[in-house]
Amino acid sequence: FYDVFLWDQTLPLWVYLQAFTIMDQNRDGFIDKNDLRDTFAALGRLNVKQEEIDEMLKEASGPINFTVFLTMFGEKLKGADPEETILNAFKVFDPEGKGILKKEYVTEMLTTQADRFSAEEMEQMFTAFPPDAAGNLDYRNLVHIITHGEEKDQE
Numbered sequence: 001f002y003d004v005f006l007w008d009q010t011l012p013l014w015v016y017l018q019a020f021t022i023m024d025q026n027r028d029g030f031i032d033k034n035d036l037r038d039t040f041a042a043l044g045r046l047n048v049k050q051e052e053i054d055e056m057l058k059e060a061s062g063p064i065n066f067t068v069f070l071t072m073f074g075e076k077l078k079g080a081d082p083e084e085t086i087l088n089a090f091k092v093f094d095p096e097g098k099g100i101l102k103k104e105y106v107t108e109m110l111t112t113q114a115d116r117f118s119a120e121e122m123e124q125m126f127t128a129f130p131p132d133a134a135g136n137l138d139y140r141n142l143v144h145i146i147t148h149g150e151e152k153d154q155e
Helices: 013-023 033-042 050-058 066-077 082-091 103-112 119-128 139-148
Strands: 100-102 136-138
Touching: 013 033, 013 066, 033 050, 082 139, 100 103, 103 119, 103 136, 136 139
Parallel strands: none
Antiparallel strands: 100 136
């Protein structure tokens, strides 16, 4: 199953394992409709329609264990632009599509969820990518720097 990711290793395998673990809310080794509903709730989407969840589950070839999860991600990301993929991850936390996130919110998410950042890692990140005077992190520019190594030209 690992061959799925040989075409593009923009993210290491542990990132996918961590995502799977976060979504497998009941820790039974499979992602089911209750896990998806709980994951959406954790992200602030409380009124997800059952049809939407059913459609997501239909995309799998069977019960969603880690192998199936990897295959599904591989199919979704194959040929995807790494910049767009990372941007989409940030957009989950920016439902209004403003392109910015509050420094406090980013700090809370990265220090309390999944593979938690230490205070030192947060300091390093905000030194490298400082928020503006209002405390906003321009994640579009951050993603551009991560994927291109330089700041976007200001238009």
